[in-house]
Amino acid sequence: MSATAETITAPQIAEIIDLVKKIYGFDFGSYTKASLKRRITRIMQLKKLQFYDLRHILVNDNAFFQQFLEEITVNVTEMFRDPSFYKEFNNQVIPYLASYQHSKIWCAGCSSGEEAYSLAILMEQAGLRKKSFIYGTDINTECLKEARKGIYSLRKIKSYAENYQLAGLEGSITDHFTILYDAATIHSELKQNILFSVHNLVSDNVFNEFQLISCRNVFIYFEISLQDRILDLFYNSLAPLGFLCLGAKETIRTDRFKKKFKVINQKENIYQKIGS
Amino acid sequence: MALDDNIIQRWQNTDLLLLGGSAGSFKPIYNLIKIFPADLNKTVIVVIHRKKNFFSEIEKLFAESSRMLMREISDKDLLNNNTIYIAPANYHTLIEKDKSFSLDVSDAVWYSKPSIDVTFESVSEIYKERCTAVLFSGANPDGAEGLLKLRKNGALTIVQDPNDAEIREMPQAAIDMNAAEYILKTKDIFELFQT
Numbered sequence: 001m002s003a004t005a006e007t008i009t010a011p012q013i014a015e016i017i018d019l020v021k022k023i024y025g026f027d028f029g030s031y032t033k034a035s036l037k038r039r040i041t042r043i044m045q046l047k048k049l050q051f052y053d054l055r056h057i058l059v060n061d062n063a064f065f066q067q068f069l070e071e072i073t074v075n076v077t078e079m080f081r082d083p084s085f086y087k088e089f090n091n092q093v094i095p096y097l098a099s100y101q102h103s104k105i106w107c108a109g110c111s112s113g114e115e116a117y118s119l120a121i122l123m124e125q126a127g128l129r130k131k132s133f134i135y136g137t138d139i140n141t142e143c144l145k146e147a148r149k150g151i152y153s154l155r156k157i158k159s160y161a162e163n164y165q166l167a168g169l170e171g172s173i174t175d176h177f178t179i180l181y182d183a184a185t186i187h188s189e190l191k192q193n194i195l196f197s198v199h200n201l202v203s204d205n206v207f208n209e210f211q212l213i214s215c216r217n218v219f220i221y222f223e224i225s226l227q228d229r230i231l232d233l234f235y236n237s238l239a240p241l242g243f244l245c246l247g248a249k250e251t252i253r254t255d256r257f258k259k260k261f262k263v264i265n266q267k268e269n270i271y272q273k274i275g276s
Numbered sequence: 277m278a279l280d281d282n283i284i285q286r287w288q289n290t291d292l293l294l295l296g297g298s299a300g301s302f303k304p305i306y307n308l309i310k311i312f313p314a315d316l317n318k319t320v321i322v323v324i325h326r327k328k329n330f331f332s333e334i335e336k337l338f339a340e341s342s343r344m345l346m347r348e349i350s351d352k353d354l355l356n357n358n359t360i361y362i363a364p365a366n367y368h369t370l371i372e373k374d375k376s377f378s379l380d381v382s383d384a385v386w387y388s389k390p391s392i393d394v395t396f397e398s399v400s401e402i403y404k405e406r407c408t409a410v411l412f413s414g415a416n417p418d419g420a421e422g423l424l425k426l427r428k429n430g431a432l433t434i435v436q437d438p439n440d441a442e443i444r445e446m447p448q449a450a451i452d453m454n455a456a457e458y459i460l461k462t463k464d465i466f467e468l469f470q471t
Binding site for chain 1: 351367370380
């Protein structure tokens with residue numbers, strides 16, 4: 001990204017947010033501004049648009065909005081990102097899930113599915129796959145299509161080999177894929193217990209009760225007020241003593257929620273629902 | 277280039293010091309961190325390129341040798357005075373208007389995450405002239421555009437003299453873009469920060 005090109009101003013960003021909300025119903029008002037500014041500036045540079053062009057095209061071209069949405073929402077993800085998290089998850093959360101007849105898992109903000117499938121592999125290795133169901137949700141329908149396919153480039157999957165190994169898992173990551181030329185397809189049995197569907201954390205509500213919610217590297221794009229709204233949603237979506245996993249750099253900050261979530265692992269931001 | 281009154285005064289008026297570098301930058305930055313007193317009266321942010329999954333070593337070494345407080349960056353943390361922050365591996369580090377950190381996992385810039393450009397650009401709009409930035413040794417041009425943006429917003433911008441740098445590409449890229457107000461020998465950078 002070029003730093004020399006003109007960037008968008010704060011009032012202009014507010015105008016774009018307002019426009020998108022009115023026309024498309026997506027509310028980016030409580031997204032963190034530094035990141036949003038960087039994303040919008042990037043779109044303007046990629047598409048060679050001035051602010052006025054961007055405004056015009058957003059109003060008049062519905063197809064453009066899908067591209068806009070893809071650029072605005074960061075969809076960079078990895079399998080087994082932060083291997084130490086998966087290691088601790090295996091130690092501290094899996095035994096709890098194993099104690100249930102059946103457990104439901106919500107992977108919120110799942111993007112193209114890599115994290116949901118990482119969890120599926122963990123459950124499989126723990127012998128819990130058939131006793132669990134994973135719901136992967138995102139606001140981005142294009143990403144969800146990718147997630148449902150479960151087909152990734154072999155190069156990408158190989159780049160996760162180190163994560164996989166550091167997470168302390170058995171065998172190698174490619175054991176879970178069928179490889180044909182440069183395409184790695186996740187094994188079909190791993191897809192049996194996963195459903196990917198649209199859910200907007202900003203505006204949608206509780207849709208099921210879960211033993212575990214994983215929402216990693218999503219809160220970093222939200223202001224604290226929105227984080228709190230979503231923590232409420234998660235709290236109400238969790239079964240008693242259900243687990244919440246946030247990203248490595250995301251912590252629960254407000255006192256209200258510190259009372260509602262017990263810290264299970266400070267470093268990896270693993271929490272457990274307490275109180276009522 | 278020797279130290280003049282302008283540079284000394286601007287350094288003293290600085291609230292935030294940015295130190296950026298890649299290959300060959302660890303040593304000079306590490307040695308700098310060691311000389312800072314506990315009450316430097318500034319915030320320091322270090323952005324060094326490194327591999328993901330090996331993040332803890334730099335933090336550990338810095339924490340052991342620094343008299344200033346060292347904090348790991350967590351998303352939305354407010355920037356504190358007399359504190360050194362190190363941009364975490366596998367994230368970009370941005371600064372919000374309220375002087376809090378905002379992390380981002382989007383694509384690498386110049387194959388790097390953290391990217392120096394991303395942090396520098398973001399800081400430039402918030403701190404304007406109350407900022408000093410130094411770009412050290414490195415093998416790629418990350419940081420040059422960010423440094424230019426800082427300079428345009430009034431920050432004091434310095435590069436390590438490429439002849440003094442272990443790998444010259446990074447400081448040279450900044451010089452070529454006219455992003456460096458001062459090109460200093462490593463010893464002059466140390467001298468400045470002790471004034």
